[in-house]
Amino acid sequence: MKAEASAPPSGGKSAMLMDINERVLSKEGVRDDGVSRxxxxxxIIDNCSGGSAQDDAKFWKNSLDTLKGDLQSREILVGILGETGLGKSSLLNALLGVQLVPTNQSEACTAAVCIYGWSTETDEQKRFSAKITFKSWECVAEELNVLKAEIKNRFEDMDDESFGEEEDNAFFQQLVGPTKQWSNLDLDEIRQKSADEIIENSDTVFRDIFRNGEKRLSSNTRICYSSSANKFQQMLKPYVDSSKPTKKSPSRYWPLVHEVEIFVKSEILRNGIKLVDLPGSHDAMEVRGQMAQRFAARLDKRVVVTPAARAADNKAAAELILTKEETLDLVIDGMLNCDALCVAITKIDDIETSNAEEEFPAEDVSKVCKALRQLQEGNDDDEEDLGSPSSLPLKRPHNESDRTRPFKRQKMEETELCDIKEMNEDSLLSHLKYLCIKARNVDLIQKVSQCLLKTTARKGKFNQSTNRPLSTVFPVSSKAFQALMRENRTRDSEGFPTLESTGIPGLREWLRQVSLPYREEWADSDMNRIQVLLDAADGWVQDANATLPVLKKSEIPRVKHFISKITIKLQKASILSQPHAINNKVRIRIQQNLTGMKPLRDSNLKTGNIGLKSKKGRAETAMAFNSIKKAVKNFKFKNCRAGSSSSTASRYNYLHWATYKANVRRQGNQFTRRARKGQPRSSTFWMGDIGHGFWLGHESKWKHEFAHRLPLLRRKIRPTALLAFEACSKELHDSQKVPMVYRDLVRANAYKLHNLFEEYIGKVRDRFQQLMDEFRECKMSVLKKLTSRMHLCFENAINEHGKGIMEKQARVLEGYVASEGEKMINSVRNEVEDAMAKKIGQFSSDVGNFWGLRKADTGYGALIKNELLRLSLRLQGKQSKQTRGRAISEECKLRLSAIINDWRKTWKDISARLPLEVTVEPMESQDEDDGEQKVKMEEEPETCRLHEMVGMVKTEPEA
Incomplete structure (x- = not known):
């Protein structure tokens, strides 16, 4: 974390890099130069006699290949979210700068998860490429079983509620049509055959995608590429496009596709950003909506898409941007902020200007309207009966409301001022549209921001800790941007004088800005790894130039003993408080702080008998229990959610009994009710409401840990280890137990040890970030666990029949929750805590293995020990083991030294301009005296790998 301070006057090589943009570009430039070197x-080593023969040269080359691979594999997943038909695909095309994503005005096009990333291909024939990953046989079979069950449910629904033969046929075509296309079976055959028989019946699919039934658990992949965007789009259509088949593209395989990775040289993707096009979360095909919900948990940033027409509608603003469930999920993960959430208001070009003066009564709008009227009146005098080309009002309203005042305060930028007297009618109309769009954009941004505040204002919990906006809002026009990029002014670009006015450049800049902290951390990590590799190469040169003083024979055993002693201290001191124990201090301190977490109640995850008699968690359980009871009671009403009140419900708000039964039949999973008798299509997800109720009771604890405490712990890893490393360095430099000549040599090479230390810290922090992702997976498992526990309840409810069936089924559900709800909540909570404790144990084990001093180990403790031994060998008049008898030529040594020294000088110049780091306090020790007893390390005899055993003791007996 860098300190925020005022930058010195800019200019000159010594200007401080206070701006993160300049800082990242500088670091990445040095990083790229380092990789090149x-x-x-x-x-040089590979072609030099004796160079590649170094024993550690192969390990060095593998490390370089790993570094280069990591440069290409890093990603910041940015999801483009929203319902079907809101302009997501058009927005993606505009952001990418190329027409790749299929678009359709009437139906969903993107049916598979599509991930757009940077292409590293240099072959022009592979300008556009894609990796299509198909679902495994077992996965498709499971989905077919779900489809068959849904078909069965739909036929039973028809017995309860008739929609008409024509509507039924259309619905089943939509439901089963995609499977019919690839399986060559009709509806009756799909109902009768098993999932395996359906797959085997599809000749092409069975042969090409499922490899004749081999490797059922593995996924098959397919690569396609082209130099033409149009041809490439046609190649992808069978795998991503769910619109109706055409003669050119009759096959549709998208139901069999897991995901599609598309690689293109789009500037927005160059530095790790990957745009993710998800199927609409409220798509007509429920499987696509569920796919989007599952993948959304992996996203780092979100761009929520909503059209201008809806954003301007106050009546639709209740859950316009995010549902309450989505909002709560973002809040407890600490992702409801303007650095992680962006709202793109699409289709802003769709605006009517006939009532411009009434809707946008600003002075500049009035001037243009007046000029238009004068021009039209002149035309009426010159041409008889031609009529007015515009229906603009001739009079402005005399009264002024509070709503109109903000528009009167607006002033045009100087660059937008123009002489309207010299404009013709088309230019005036285009300028009027621009002014109206600009005025409405101000209003839309304000309404969307207020909408988010209303959505997050429940009990006033979400917005008390910060004054920062919850999201960044960008009104955009994809059509206008693409038209302007083609330098072809058409009707699509009317009202948009510049590219910036379309909003797309602003959205691109937001994506770039939010990526900078990731890129800086990556660059810092890469720099440490580059320095370690340069140090190793420099060591080969130094070994070849060994002209240093020679240790006395009596001094050699003392040096060896000292090296062995100091490296053991670095790993594990006799007591934890001893300052040298880098590995134990990092590993145990993190483990103590993690097991001290209280993610779901006021009770931590520590092992031992501390929590055996604990009854903590009753407040959270009670709150979750009450929310779930309300949710289940509200199942009988339309549009009710967990935690909402049904006191205002009337008989007109009750669900139809057949709809209630259909939800019970699906055991509370997502159900979409078809439009009927003028009523729109609606969706219900009862188990989602129950899961929401669970988190209403546990949100504050989880939010505190994941939005505040865990990120802070990650920042404290380095200062915690740095204390131990500095104590070790001081002893290496000052100890009187070893000769002065060795201490001087260690001091001269101290930067190499420091580089190894920094790389070790980077490894630990990366593993900590992985642990945080694993914790989120534990959170996602809550819904599945609740669904499993509600299964028997729904089974009992579906057996109810006869008059008043909805009341009977409701009594079963409400009765089960009333009697078993608290036990269900406690057991799910305990399982989540247990899973988290096990993941902490695995994390601590991995950190212990990162250091590794055992035989055949390449841990950082072993690397530091080897470097200290190498330095001692130089003072013994010997070459190190790696270079003995394998001398590098003088020419190679000179070339290597020049490359290494040039890069070090460049990095030294840049690092001198970096701002000072903010001081972060090291982690506090918890129960330090008995910390060793809380960690049990087991070693595999064959591999010498450490495994840490951390178990979770359930701290509240189940009722």
């Missing part, structure tokens, strides 16, 4: 070093 490492490639040159390997080329």
């Amino acid at each position: 490492l490639n040159k070093i390997w080329s």
